[in-house]
Amino acid sequence: MRGFVIAVYGFLYLPIALVVLFSFNAGRHASEFTGFSFQWYGRALSNTFLMEALTNSLIVATTSAGLAALCGTAAAIGLGRAGPRTRAVFDALFGAAIVVPGVVIGIATLVALVQLFGLVNPVLAALWPGDAPPRLALGYGSIIAAHGLFSTALVTMIVRARLGALGRDMVEASSDLYAGPFTTFRCIVLPQILPAILAGFLLAFTFSFDDFIVAFFVAGSQTTLPIYVFASIRRGVTPEINAIGALVLAASIVLVIAAQVLLRRRQPASA
Amino acid sequence: MSSAARKRLVTALLLAPAAVWLFLFLVLPFLAIVVFSLGERAPAGGYAPALTLAQYANLPARATAFWNTLVLAPAGALACLLIAYPVAYYLAIKTLPQRRLLLVALIVIPFWTSLLIRTYAWMYILGGRGIPAWLEMIGLPELRFINTPGAVLLGIVYGYLPLMILPIYISLERLDRRLLEASADLGATPFSTFFSVTLRLSLPGMMTGFSLVLILLLGEYLIPTLLGGGKVFFIGNALVDLFLQSRNWPFGSAIAVALVVIAVLLLLAANRLTARLSGARQVDLL
Numbered sequence: 001m002r003g004f005v006i007a008v009y010g011f012l013y014l015p016i017a018l019v020v021l022f023s024f025n026a027g028r029h030a031s032e033f034t035g036f037s038f039q040w041y042g043r044a045l046s047n048t049f050l051m052e053a054l055t056n057s058l059i060v061a062t063t064s065a066g067l068a069a070l071c072g073t074a075a076a077i078g079l080g081r082a083g084p085r086t087r088a089v090f091d092a093l094f095g096a097a098i099v100v101p102g103v104v105i106g107i108a109t110l111v112a113l114v115q116l117f118g119l120v121n122p123v124l125a126a127l128w129p130g131d132a133p134p135r136l137a138l139g140y141g142s143i144i145a146a147h148g149l150f151s152t153a154l155v156t157m158i159v160r161a162r163l164g165a166l167g168r169d170m171v172e173a174s175s176d177l178y179a180g181p182f183t184t185f186r187c188i189v190l191p192q193i194l195p196a197i198l199a200g201f202l203l204a205f206t207f208s209f210d211d212f213i214v215a216f217f218v219a220g221s222q223t224t225l226p227i228y229v230f231a232s233i234r235r236g237v238t239p240e241i242n243a244i245g246a247l248v249l250a251a252s253i254v255l256v257i258a259a260q261v262l263l264r265r266r267q268p269a270s271a
Numbered sequence: 272m273s274s275a276a277r278k279r280l281v282t283a284l285l286l287a288p289a290a291v292w293l294f295l296f297l298v299l300p301f302l303a304i305v306v307f308s309l310g311e312r313a314p315a316g317g318y319a320p321a322l323t324l325a326q327y328a329n330l331p332a333r334a335t336a337f338w339n340t341l342v343l344a345p346a347g348a349l350a351c352l353l354i355a356y357p358v359a360y361y362l363a364i365k366t367l368p369q370r371r372l373l374l375v376a377l378i379v380i381p382f383w384t385s386l387l388i389r390t391y392a393w394m395y396i397l398g399g400r401g402i403p404a405w406l407e408m409i410g411l412p413e414l415r416f417i418n419t420p421g422a423v424l425l426g427i428v429y430g431y432l433p434l435m436i437l438p439i440y441i442s443l444e445r446l447d448r449r450l451l452e453a454s455a456d457l458g459a460t461p462f463s464t465f466f467s468v469t470l471r472l473s474l475p476g477m478m479t480g481f482s483l484v485l486i487l488l489l490g491e492y493l494i495p496t497l498l499g500g501g502k503v504f505f506i507g508n509a510l511v512d513l514f515l516q517s518r519n520w521p522f523g524s525a526i527a528v529a530l531v532v533i534a535v536l537l538l539l540a541a542n543r544l545t546a547r548l549s550g551a552r553q554v555d556l557l
Contacts, residue, residue: 005361008354012381012432015392022395071288078285081278086286093293099483100297101490101534103507104527107514108300111307111318111524149296152289203383210385213492213507217514226387233391233497245388252384260376 016249023242040243050244053228057209060140060224064147065204071148072155073197077189079156080163094153102150106217109146113138113218138220146214151204155197158263162196163189195262202259206252301531307524316518326525333526336509339495341533343420343505344488347427348435348481354428355435355480360469362436363443375440382433390426390497397422397498418500426494431487435480442476443469471549478545485541486534506530 023041027034044050079087097105117136125133166189174184212226219227225248232241308326313319330337362374381389395401397416407413416422446469454464492507501508506526513523 001357001361001365005358008358008432009377011429012378015389015396015429016381016384018395019388019392071292074285075289078282078289081282082286090286090289090293093297097293097297099486099534099538100531101487101507103490103492103510104304104531105297105300107510107523107527108304109296110514111520112296112300112303115303115318145292145296149292152292156289206383210383210387212387213490216511226385229385229387229391230493233387233394241388241391245385245391248388249384253380256380256383257376260379264372 019242019245019249022239023246025239025242027239040239041247044240044243044247047240049223050225050228050240053223053225054244056140056222057225060143060147060215061205061208063140064144064151064208065201067144068148068151068155068204069197069201072152072200073159073193075152075156076159076163079160090156094156097149097153098157102211102213103217105146105149106214109142109214110138110217113142138218139222142218142220143215143222143224146218147204147208147211150214151200151207154204154207155200158200158203159193159196162193166192199259199262202255202262206255206259209248210252304524304527307521308528310521310524312519312521316520318520321521326522327529329522330525330529333506333509336504336506337529339420339503340489340491340505340507343423343427343503344485344491347424347431347488348485350424350428351431351435351484352477352481355432355439356477359436359439359443359473359476363440363446364469375437378433378436378440386430387493390430390494393422393426393429394497397425417498418502420499420503422498423495423503426498427488427491430494431484434487435484438479438483439473439476442473442479446472474549475545478541482538482541485537489530489534489537 021033024036024038025033026037026039075090079090082090117138121133121135124135128134170188171184174188175181179187210226211224212230215224215227216230223231225244229241229244232238307318309322309324311319311321311323311325358378362371362378366374394417399417402416403414450468450472451464454468455461459467489505490507491505492511495503495505495508510523510526510530513519513526
């Protein structure tokens with residue numbers, strides 16, 4: 001069985017190893033390794049389209065994960081105080097947000113937003129005093145909103161698990177000592193759930209940064225990094241993709257390890 | 272204001288942002304695609320209001336996509352399960368507790384790193400310059416791997432294996448070891464202890480993993496596109512085509528609704544099956 005397990009680990013890491021190896025390849029082709037070079041990293045970093053897509057991805061991922069951390073934490077605390085019926089409704093909706101395939105979330109969001117914009121834009125144009133009324137359109141906002149849906153569900157789940165493991169005694173002691181609810185939250189609850197919030201943020205960031213399919217539908221004319229990479233793959237593989245791929249893999253690995261470390265702190269058996 | 276009313280107000284305010292989000296970007300979009308699926312394609316593409324079931328009657332036009340998805344997704348989930356179980360078993364039962372954390376983290380990392388880039392690496396490995404060239408070097412006949420159902424299946428197993436290992440691992444890790452000892456004390460062989468105790472008690476984990484992977488696979492797009500080369504397409508590919516290329520939004524919406532219905536039915540079936548097999552009443556989705 002040991003051999004089988006080692007083989008599975010090898011299977012999981014083989015493509016990652018190949019992408020990293022070929023990102024240092026000196027040659028133009030992916031067929032053989034012809035020497036060690038950083039040239040593809042240089043090319044990737046000086047490619048303006050690629051850097052623009054990277055910037056877009058960073059903006060989208062930071063914003064949606066940040067909003068999700070706020071809304072998800074608030075929801076997790078709120079659900080702890082809510083009645084069983086409210087909790088059941090939220091559980092069902094958050095469950096749906098996690099389980100419904102991304103392709104359907106992307107489509108549904110696209111359809112609803114385009115329809116909504118169709119209704120709102122003429123009204124905006126009629127009410128706007130100047131010549132150039134603002135037009136709602138797909139872009140940053142729609143990607144952030146669609147990613148935030150999944151991410152809020154994720155953060156809520158993680159923070160709720162942590163809140164569930166929180167001892168009541170410290171909270172009770174705090175109010176016995178005449179601390180107001182807000183002081184108790186700030187001094188007792190928040191420090192204990194902060195690792196879970198941060199872990200949720202990092203996982204949400206990673207998800208948003210890596211997501212292709214949802215963004216593909218709702219990005220409008222914006223390009224995120226996965227959309228750019230997908231388009232390049234279809235045009236034909238260049239070693240530049242290996243370089244950017246290796247950078248993305250390295251960044252996700254750092255984030256996932258950080259999230260895991262935060263989750264494991266004082267909270268065993270969670271994944 | 273009474274303190275109970277105040278407490279309720281604070282709770283409502285805490286829940287409000289998430290509720291608005293869920294409503295605007297989950298409930299409303301869902302209602303929208305249901306309405307769209309009853310409409311007609313506008314002449315220039317998009318949606319024209321109507322009230323017809325014609326889009327649903329037209330679903331057989333995409334039968335191949337449904338067929339591929341409904342065969343390859345369960346097959347992939349099953350293959351994941353068969354490979355994941357020994358790994359989860361080894362991690363939960365056979366490793367030292369102090370090494371477990373690292374080994375589990377090593378399983379999680381690939382799942383949370385770009386599936387697009389990892390799948391693209393398989394395009395190279397399975398493509399002409401990868402395995403076929405290596406096989407030729409050792410004198411074997413040239414074989415084709417990429418753009419076959421087998422390649423898609425491999426990509427699926429590769430991409431979703433971690434998601435299958437984790438829930439099984441969790442259910443095995445929580446298993447009460449005294450039950451295994453009791454079983455041995457009562458004269459059961461390791462073989463029969465495994466089948467009547469370990470396997471049975473890890474059933475909820477297996478079912479969670481299986482349902483989760485299956486549901487996600489139903490909407491898969493990247494793996495069939497990159498490793499199936501447009502020959503092995505899934506419902507996800509049909510959806511992208513209908514929405515972004517042929518701009519037939521009502522038909523696409525009908526397919527999306529059908530996909531969600533299939534997913535829900537499969538989840539319910541899996542839940543019932545688990546309940547019957549394990550005697551437990553419910554299965555957590557995550």
